[in-house]
Amino acid sequence: MSRSTTARTARRLFVVTAAVLAASVALAVPASAHVEVEAEGAAALAENVTLNFTAESESGKAGITKLEVILPEGMAPADITYKEGPTGWKLALTDLGYAVSGPALATGKDAAHSVTVRQLPDAKSLAFKTLQTYSDGRLDRWIELEKSGGGHGHGHSAPILELKPAAPGAKPVSPRPTPSPSAEPTTAAPSTAAPSTPAAVDDKAGDKAGDKAAAEKSDAGSSPALPIAIGVVVLAALAGGAWWWKRRSTAGSA
Numbered sequence: 001m002s003r004s005t006t007a008r009t010a011r012r013l014f015v016v017t018a019a020v021l022a023a024s025v026a027l028a029v030p031a032s033a034h035v036e037v038e039a040e041g042a043a044a045l046a047e048n049v050t051l052n053f054t055a056e057s058e059s060g061k062a063g064i065t066k067l068e069v070i071l072p073e074g075m076a077p078a079d080i081t082y083k084e085g086p087t088g089w090k091l092a093l094t095d096l097g098y099a100v101s102g103p104a105l106a107t108g109k110d111a112a113h114s115v116t117v118r119q120l121p122d123a124k125s126l127a128f129k130t131l132q133t134y135s136d137g138r139l140d141r142w143i144e145l146e147k148s149g150g151g152h153g154h155g156h157s158a159p160i161l162e163l164k165p166a167a168p169g170a171k172p173v174s175p176r177p178t179p180s181p182s183a184e185p186t187t188a189a190p191s192t193a194a195p196s197t198p199a200a201v202d203d204k205a206g207d208k209a210g211d212k213a214a215a216e217k218s219d220a221g222s223s224p225a226l227p228i229a230i231g232v233v234v235l236a237a238l239a240g241g242a243w244w245w246k247r248r249s250t251a252g253s254a
Helices: 003-028 209-218 225-253
Strands: 035-038 047-055 064-070 080-084 090-093 097-101 111-119 125-127 129-134 139-142 160-162
Touching: 035 160, 047 064, 047 129, 064 111, 080 090, 080 097
Parallel strands: none
Antiparallel strands: 035 047, 047 111, 064 097, 064 129, 080 111, 090 097, 125 160, 129 139
């Protein structure tokens, strides 16, 4: 076997190994789903603004059944009015914001809903921490805020709404009275408040030890078994290729 043939074989082996490694990385890293919020005319102190939320589905075996939104500072649950959402879903106020829930959506279907806020706070941006529940009990916490130094931990970033500067003469409106407690959700302008669930009460969940376990639960789809198994296959391929190349080189020299 000539040296040129050996070199070509080695290059082919390298290309195949690189392709296997690339495929391993692609399979080991889960798709990054997220929750988004948009609003037309989003400006500080703007009144009667409709917020449009879209929660992407990240489960291949269960549908979304509930979204709990924790309102940012300067927004009160009583200022929220439900506009539209999935068929059969209703809104209920919580101590820290609101929740929309109803029949499970089809597996893989995103959950979109809209609410109208009486007035946006005087701020540059607003973070809406969101808890996303599936029909099998899975809970995704989109609650992480970007910190100095970069990075979002598990990648579960809270949806952020950027605001334009307040219009000239814009002023804060007087606070709306808090509704009387009730467990009944509603599809109309909320006049009731449902008790917040344990998940929603944890507004500062991202800074507590309990969130680490919850985040690990929400990342259950990225089990380390797959990348480990792929790594074993890649190492076996490299070892086999090296043995074959050595054998061919020895035979050529003889």
